[in-house]
Amino acid sequence: AQKVTQAQTEISVVEKEDVTLDCVYETRDTTYYLFWYKQPPSGELVFLIRRNSFDEQNEISGRYSWNFQKSTSSFNFTITASQVVDSAVYFCALSESHPRGSSTLGRLYFGRGTQLTVWP
């Protein structure tokens, strides 16, 4: 079963538009961790944010904001006033609590990614 679903395969917007990338996850653990990564054409996955399951505070960082809702198992990502440099593939990922109960990450389950293209 897919643990992380990113229903949007591709999104195209024009510069300065706001865009929201959806992420829905599935886990039976009560402690888990959610991530967003950005993958530009160079291939490297760039860390954007980590959110812990016990911390439902939404977060804003510059033009980026994240909406975490446990009730709907969603962790959506919004880019405000998009720019051409935001064009990339964005991945949502889930890490469940390590079997030994520590806060180590173990493996990440990634969604299939959303290709965002921002046109000038």
Place this chain on the structure above:
Amino acid sequence: KAGVTQTPRYLIKTRGQQVTLSCSPISGHRSVSWYQQTPGQGLQFLFEYFSETQRNKGNFPGRFSGRQFSNSRSEMNVSTLELGDSALYLCASSLDYGHYNEKLFFGSGTQLSVL
């Protein structure tokens, strides 16, 4: 501080050969994980190493193996290559001291093409 370094960046092999990929984690990071990325399957977890021990393994055949050295550097090996092994192989490292804010840092990957 240098990031995660993977070598080589590109590799071309033929079916039946074997290949070894290398990963140097960020200095001080103790955990190294490997992921395979393909257009068809997306990003899939291969294995995770910590203190030279494999701690976690994904659903890949035994042809895929890895190891970690005492300096935390890691290698992964794929024997008897198949066409389907063509992929971007990504390495990630983390501190793994049980930090509240633990995160994975990824390298740029090794693009393997099997002909």
